[in-house]
Amino acid sequence: MKPGHIFPTEDCRAVSEVLSRVGDKWTVLVVQYLGSGPMRFSELKRSIGGISQKMLTTTLRGLERDGFVTRTVFPTIPPRVDYELTQLGQELLTPVRALGDWARNNIIRIREARERFDVTSV
Amino acid sequence: MKPGHIFPTEDCRAVSEVLSRVGDKWTVLVVQYLGSGPMRFSELKRSIGGISQKMLTTTLRGLERDGFVTRTVFPTIPPRVDYELTQLGQELLTPVRALGDWARNNIIRIREARERFDVTSV
DNA sequence: CGGGATCCTTGAAGATACTG
DNA sequence: CAGTATCTTCAAGGATCCCG
Numbered sequence: 001m002k003p004g005h006i007f008p009t010e011d012c013r014a015v016s017e018v019l020s021r022v023g024d025k026w027t028v029l030v031v032q033y034l035g036s037g038p039m040r041f042s043e044l045k046r047s048i049g050g051i052s053q054k055m056l057t058t059t060l061r062g063l064e065r066d067g068f069v070t071r072t073v074f075p076t077i078p079p080r081v082d083y084e085l086t087q088l089g090q091e092l093l094t095p096v097r098a099l100g101d102w103a104r105n106n107i108i109r110i111r112e113a114r115e116r117f118d119v120t121s122v
Numbered sequence: 123m124k125p126g127h128i129f130p131t132e133d134c135r136a137v138s139e140v141l142s143r144v145g146d147k148w149t150v151l152v153v154q155y156l157g158s159g160p161m162r163f164s165e166l167k168r169s170i171g172g173i174s175q176k177m178l179t180t181t182l183r184g185l186e187r188d189g190f191v192t193r194t195v196f197p198t199i200p201p202r203v204d205y206e207l208t209q210l211g212q213e214l215l216t217p218v219r220a221l222g223d224w225a226r227n228n229i230i231r232i233r234e235a236r237e238r239f240d241v242t243s244v
Numbered sequence: 245c246g247g248g249a250t251c252c253t254t255g256a257a258g259a260t261a262c263t264g
Numbered sequence: 265c266a267g268t269a270t271c272t273t274c275a276a277g278g279a280t281c282c283c284g
Contacts, residue, residue, distance in 0.1 A: 011226045018225035018232065023145020041266055052258055057267065067235025078265040088231055095221040102217040103140035104133045109210055113189025163246055174278055179247060200245040
């Protein structure tokens with residue numbers, strides 16, 4: 001891969017597509033929670049905390065569409081729906097966790113840089 | 123790290139902070155381009171293509187604030203400004219590239235899943 | 245050339261209410 | 265319980281003009 005010509009437009013779109021899913025507000029959180037096993041809707045909602053049911057639904061639909069999670073409906077009363085990572089979803093977890101680890105390890109440096117910047121530019 | 127209790131709220135915020143920067147529309151692209159060496163404003167703009175100067179400015183300011191790039195002004199006429207990755211920026215490149223590689227390697231599986239989903243749910 | 249300032253459009257996200 | 269439907273808000277992003 002020669003410098004100055006990273007990835008033209010084909011791979012570029014691919015990265016953008018994945019990134020626009022991964023980069024949204026809740027996806028990573030949901031994937032991380034599902035990383036430890038299947039969970040039902042309300043369980044996810046309670047675990048995540050600040051999320052509205054609409055956003056959780058939307059996020060899960062997106063993940064399902066992209067093949068990252070499966071949705072299993074139990075036709076009981078009251079209804080019950082389980083969400084579980086697919087193989088693809090599990091594999092996604094690897095680079096996502098790498099980024100998450102990096103974030104945790106470097107957040108202090110970022111915050112310091114931010115403080116410096118904000119002070120200087122006043 | 124015990125399952126069901128991934129990362130409470132402290133690390134969670136850290137990840138969110140980094141992710142909200144990494145996850146925005148242009149940041150990753152800019153970082154990737156700067157990965158092959160310093161570039162000036164107009165050079166970045168031309169390379170990236172679809173970006174407006176406002177968004178490039180905004181993105182670069184954000185990256186500068188977080189300590190990922192440095193901004194060097196040459197007081198010439200016409201003015202010239204170079205942007206370059208800092209050490210922190212270079213380190214960020216590692217997990218970002220991992221995610222980018224994963225995206226390129228799996229985009230087909232995602233697109234297939236998407237087609238299946240869209241067909242089925244009609 | 246490298247922006248700053250402004251206006252405008254859109255879509256993401258939240259709140260609320262209702263349903264099988 | 266697990267959604268769907270609707271309305272509203274708000275900020276990201278784009279277009280345009282101007283300036284040192």
